[in-house]
Amino acid sequence: MSYIDSPPPRSRLLRLYFLSLLFFTLTASEDPLAILSRFQQYLRINTAHPNPNYYEAADFILSHAKSLSLESQTLEFVKGKPLILLKWPGKHTYLPSILLNSHTDVVPAEHHKWTHPPFDAHLDHNGLIYARGSQDMKCVGLQYLEAIRKLKSDGFEPARTVYLSFVPDEEIGGHDGAEKLADSETFKKMNVGIVLDEGLASPDENYRVFYGERCPWWLVIKATGAPGHGAKLYDNTAMENLLKSIESVRRFRAAQFDLVKAGLKAEGEVISVNMVFLKAGTPSPTGFVMNLQPSEAEAGFDIRVPPTVDQASLERRIAEEWAPASRNMTFEFKQKVSVYDKFGKPSLTVTDSSNPWWALLEGAVKKANRKLGKPEIFPASTDARYFREQGLPAIGFSPMANTPILLHDHNEFLNKDEYLEGIDAYKSIIKTYASFVEHTRDGASREEL
Incomplete structure (x- = not known):
């Protein structure tokens, strides 16, 4: 067989x-x-x-x-x-x-x-x-x-x-x-x-x-000032100073966004800034006190920073333009990721x-x-x-x-x-x-x- x-x-x-x-x-x-x-x-x-x-x-x-x-x-x-x-x-x-x-x-x-x-x-x-x-x-x-x-x-x-x-x-x-x-x-x-x-x-x-990728900088800007009657006009109120900062940030944001709209840069190549909260006013049982100017006001911003930008320049802008101490303003970062690696690149x-x-x-x-x-x-x-x-x-x-x-x-x-x-x-x-x-x-x- x-x-x-x-x-x-x-x-x-x-x-x-x-x-x-x-x-x-x-x-x-x-x-x-x-x-x-x-x-x-x-x-x-x-x-x-x-x-x-x-x-x-x-x-x-x-x-x-x-x-x-x-x-x-x-x-x-x-x-x-x-x-x-x-x-x-x-x-x-x-x-x-x-x-x-x-x-x-x-x-x-x-x-x-x-x-x-x-x-x-x-x-x-x-x-x-x-x-x-x-x-x-x-x-x-x-x-x-x-x-x-x-x-x-x-x-x-x-x-x-x-x-x-x-x-x-x-x-x-x-x-x-x-x-x-x-x-x-x-x-x-x-x-x-x-x-x-x-x-x-x-x-x-x-x-x-x-x-x-863009690095997150979560920024909180705070303004302080003397409280006052809601009918009184005077300089350097907390709300007035914060609004000046918000307008400065808005202009910067618009300029960056224009570069994207014009096709000159991709979204990831510009610094994006978006206001994510606004906190001010004196609470009352029915909402907020309407005839009292608050002594504090703050706003939060989600900033995204590409590694191609000058980090030090942006930091100076925040300190000198968006939250200057001369206007009774301070700022802090809730999160701030460096655009550099551990070797400084x-x-x-x-x-x-x-x-x-x-x-x-x-x-x-x-x-x-x-x-x-x-x-x-x-x-x-x-x-x-x-x-x-x-x-x-x-x-x-x-x-x-x-x-x-x-x-x-x-x-x-x-x-x-x-x-x-x-x-x-x-x-x-x-x-x-x-x-x-x-x-x-x-x-x-x-x-x-």
Whole structure:
């Protein structure tokens, strides 16, 4: 009897069974419906402030990490705020690693103003997935994992170690999440060479990409003066002096805004100033005392400062023009993030040939048959700033083309096809970054590697 006619050994049958099971699992996991279902599951976890369900989100991420055979650890720098760190070990552990960062929290939603409930992850007949976090930024966190799932099914093995961080609290400043991670001993041991973090949706066909971000300066200006009868006219009242400051701020804001309206600068390249509160007057049982001029008045401003401006010049403007002591005025910062990194350089990531990570990103996106737009400064703040402060290159990128910008808006949504194409973009990027061995942070040559 020939070998081919004999029954296969039991061990071979088992091996064939497990291989077929593995093939079925990988094939099923590649199915678009399964991919979208996982995205919807993540979106349905309510991680909105002020009471984000971080532990449920952490369990969800850890379960998928296990299915991908990724190493994982849960860091809890602050009790009740788990940070999930995943690791895909590279073949060359001496090479600087890649960090893919995303945040698990989302901003609150006014449920009654949504067409579909914000945590139902409703998929409509047009292929739009409505959910809080669909753009900001649960999409990116899951796209990382789905891209790795595809790479693993292709048999790809990274040369560099790839880390994924799922951090809490980005929407309230990131102080108990990414900031603590960036300052930790754990992070130092990770030997990170490049960080990818969130970007913004793009209304056109080009993906938006960010090399820096405006830093928040939350300013409170206070004016004092003698109280007086509501009918009396006299100089240097608290309200009069504060109104002079508000007008000065308004003129500055208008000049900056004009640059954007004229197309001379992008929004992220100007200093934005918005008054967010005005506090004055003497309360009464029916409202405010109408015949008494208050002795104190204050206003709050949300200022966003790009790293390209002269920080000292803006500080002088505030002290000398917006809140001069000569008008009985003082000021304080509720938050003031420096535009410089810890080495005293503007907190920006280079976007020319001197930064190989930038060229690699451009090439990887092109391989995925998509295009990058002109690099921008992010108009708001992200967790990327904590890594740039360490002197690391960090790029903001969320692959959402032909999509209206709806982060923090009612009816936030993402088209299912854009989500799926974004996975392929990350697959190309991760593969390109993780295969790169010609550069290390200390400038070692290829021969030395």
